Structure formats: C-alpha cells, structure tokens
Amino acid sequence: MMVQGLDSSIIKKAADALGRDLLVAFPTETVYGLGANAESRQALTRLYEVKGRPGNHPVIVHLYCLEQLYDYASVVPEPALALARRFWPGPLTLILPKSDRVSSQVTGGQESVGLRMPRHQLALALLKEFGRGVAAPSANRFGRLSPTTAADVAREFGTDVAMVLDGGPCQVGIESTIVDFSRPGELPRLLRPGMLLPEAIEAVVGRLDKPVAASRDQADVRAPGNLASHYAPTTPLELVSWAELAGKLDSLQKSGGSCAILSFKHSGDLAPAGADSCVQQWIVGAGDASVYAQNLYANLRQLDACQAGRIYVEAPPPDESWLAVRDRLSRAAVKPTVAQNEVTYER
Ligand code: TXA
Ligand code: MG
Numbered sequence: 001m002m003v004q005g006l007d008s009s010i011i012k013k014a015a016d017a018l019g020r021d022l023l024v025a026f027p028t029e030t031v032y033g034l035g036a037n038a039e040s041r042q043a044l045t046r047l048y049e050v051k052g053r054p055g056n057h058p059v060i061v062h063l064y065c066l067e068q069l070y071d072y073a074s075v076v077p078e079p080a081l082a083l084a085r086r087f088w089p090g091p092l093t094l095i096l097p098k099s100d101r102v103s104s105q106v107t108g109g110q111e112s113v114g115l116r117m118p119r120h121q122l123a124l125a126l127l128k129e130f131g132r133g134v135a136a137p138s139a140n141r142f143g144r145l146s147p148t149t150a151a152d153v154a155r156e157f158g159t160d161v162a163m164v165l166d167g168g169p170c171q172v173g174i175e176s177t178i179v180d181f182s183r184p185g186e187l188p189r190l191l192r193p194g195m196l197l198p199e200a201i202e203a204v205v206g207r208l209d210k211p212v213a214a215s216r217d218q219a220d221v222r223a224p225g226n227l228a229s230h231y232a233p234t235t236p237l238e239l240v241s242w243a244e245l246a247g248k249l250d251s252l253q254k255s256g257g258s259c260a261i262l263s264f265k266h267s268g269d270l271a272p273a274g275a276d277s278c279v280q281q282w283i284v285g286a287g288d289a290s291v292y293a294q295n296l297y298a299n300l301r302q303l304d305a306c307q308a309g310r311i312y313v314e315a316p317p318p319d320e321s322w323l324a325v326r327d328r329l330s331r332a333a334v335k336p337t338v339a340q341n342e343v344t345y346e347r
Contacts, residue, residue: 002154004166006122015129017162023047025139025153026126027167028118030091030176030194031146031297032153033062033136034161035126038072044105044135050160053142058108059135060093060176063117064127072113072133074099079188079205080181086204089119091172091196095180106135112182122167138175145231145297145304145332148173152301173294174324177201179208193324195293231297233304235260236334237311248312252278260303263314280306285314289321296325300332 003010014024021043024035036047038061048055061072066084069076073096080094098106098113107113115133118124127134138146139153139161147153150166157164177194179201189209190198202208240248242265252259260281261267267276276282283299286292303311313329316322 002150002164002166004150006125006167008125010165011122011125011129014126014163014165015131018043018126018130018134021046022162023050023160024126025150025157025161025164026120026123026136027150027165027170028062028120028123028136029170030118030172030174031148031170032139032150032164033118033123033134034139034153034157035062035134035136037130038106038133038135039101039103041103041105044103047135047137048105050157051137051140051142053137055105056108057142058110058112058114059106059137060114060116061102061106061133062123062127062136063115063133064124065117068133069096069115070099072099072102072115073097075184077181080179082204083179083201084117087196087200088117089124090117091119091176091194092116092201093176093178093192095178095182095191097182112180114178116176120167122165126165143232145233145300146175148294148297152297169294169298171294172290173296173298174328177324179205193327195290195324197320197323199320231328232332232334233300233311235304235306235308235311237300237313237329237332239315239329239333240312242314245312245314249276249278252309257310258306258308259310259312260306260308261312261314262299262303263312264316265314280308289316289319289325292316292322293325296328 017024018037021040025032026035036043075097093114093116095112095114102113140146140156148170150164153164172195177196178192180189180191187209188205190211198208258278258280261279262283262285264285266284267282316325
C-alpha cells in the first residue's frame, strides 16, 4: 500500500507495522529505505529475504536523535560525535563499534554497526514514533539501482512490503557518505563517497585515511556497496568520453544496434548529423553535480526502460564535487571486452 503525506495516523500505522515485524519503505533525503525493526530477528530475516541480499552484507540502523547513538554503539569517538553533531540529520553514515543490542544479523557478522539520522520529515516522524532503531537498506533488490521515488519502490516490491510512505522525490538522490570509525587508533576512513564531500568531513575530523579500493569479490563485506559492480541497471552501461561517443554511435549505426544516452551536451553538438538515429533516448544531465546526482537514478531507470542494446554515459569531470557520481557510475558500468568482433560484458 502506497500512502502519501505526513499524517500522524499514517505514521502511527507505519510504526505499528514495524512493531509487528513487517517491512515499511520510507523516504530519506538520499534514497528510499526498506525499513525493518532493527532489534527483531524475524523482521531482519524478512528484510534480507525480500531484498535478496546475502546475509553477510550489513545494513544501516536509522535513528531520530543523537542520544540513540549510545543505544547502538559501544564507543563513540569524539571526532565521530563531532561529525554527527555537525551533519545529522543528513546524508552521513557512521560506522562504529556495535553495542550488545545490535545483532550479527544487522552487522553481517562484523563487530561494527552503521548508524545514520536521515534528514527527511517523514523518516524522522516514523523513527520517532517507532522509538527504536530501524534497519534500512536502500529499497531496491540487491545490486540494482536505488529508488528515489515511492513509485520506484512499489514497482520493485509490490506486496512484499506492508507500506510505502510517499515523501516525494529524494533531494540528494544518491546514498549517504559512509565514514568508518570502527578501527581503534586509526584514522577515520571513507567507505563510500556521497554528496557530503571528504573536504567537509575533513574540516571537522582532520585527515581521512585513504579509501578502500573497490572490490570484485562478493565475499568482501567491509562495505558491500563498495563492490565493483553494484547500483546497476539491467542494460549494459558503458562510460565514455564525449570524443568517444561519436565513434560508438557510428559503429552502432553500422551494426544496426541501439542505445540510450546520458551526456552533458545535446545530440545536436555531435557530428556528423544523423549519427543519432540508433539512439532510443537521449538525456542531457545537469552541469551541476548536486542536480545531476539528484536525478541520476531516475535518469538511469528511464534509459534502462528503453531496453536498448546498451546505455552510454558521458564520464563526469574529475573534480571532487563529482566524486560520488563518478563512484556510482563506475560501479554501474560494465567492462566491455571485444574478442573476434564480438562484444561481451563482464559484471
Ligand atoms: O543513504 C543511505 O545510506 C541509504 C538510506 C536508505 O539511508 N541506505 C543505504 O543502505 O544505502 P544500503 O544497505 O543500500 O547500503 C549501506 C552500505 C552498504 O554498503 C553496507 O555494506 C554499508 O553501508 N555498511 C553498513 N553497515 C556497515 C558496517 N558495519 N561496516 C561496513 N559497512 C557497513
Ligand atoms: Mg543499496
């Protein structure tokens, strides 16, 4: 059932559903989350089942106030607290040593837990009404694009969730920045870039350790969002430069293939004229990183729906403001390999 608006009777119903170990999808400022009672074995089992997520991949526990940090973390280092004070509610997840209240189901067997206070009125109202932590991965099937509207969630999960709270399209559009404070005596480390930039984090905590390299190993659970392949549309997606795009279209044209494109310029700027008849849909993304990020998953969903042979995305600029967008796109992309004139894609 998809329901709209910040109505106290709806919030009560949703909190009640969580209390009965049912799943409730809700909006956050980043992406929609698929919520379950973080302290119920049954609810968590259902969550993993519905999401199709391997059991060793941890989920983030969502909170409505700073004090709840101490319910779920056993240690809160001063710099982590400073970050929470500065950026919560907001698109930031802290990885901290877990308290006894956190089961290994939540942490994927690790000794640390991910905690976040989202900046969305509906989410905060639900979390407050429920009163306890809500485990919520992004509300998509494992490995797929995160949802940024309630309709995306309803389409993906149908009746597998008790309620989908509709809070409109997400403002940030891509998942929270994750900072790891779980390694005693070591510098905090960026586990997943987000729209809250390293620069802003370093201004509060000092230097961050260098990020962990992306992993192609499904068993690597430090941050499964850190798998080299994740956040992917079903159509093979290739990252290309503007200069490469003309050549790609030319050969597609010759081979009778089709594609869908997300670029920074319009087709009219690409010579030769008429080279775009193999393009089923062409979306021009915003030149501003925040606006581009806000629309990224909706744009990729649209391009995916064309069912073209492939999606070409023009690679974003190298600046720090594009770090998170570049990260998601590189994980959405497949590596084409050409052998005997046949292109295959590695996931
Ligand atoms: O913006 C967000 O963070 C959204 C909204 C719904 O809050 N949630 C989200 O959840 O993106 P999910 O489950 O799709 O991604 C959570 C990421 C995963 O990469 C997971 O591995 C990592 O957080 N994570 C959670 N707990 C962790 C832990 N204890 N140690 C390391 N990584 C952890
Ligand atoms: Mg996710």
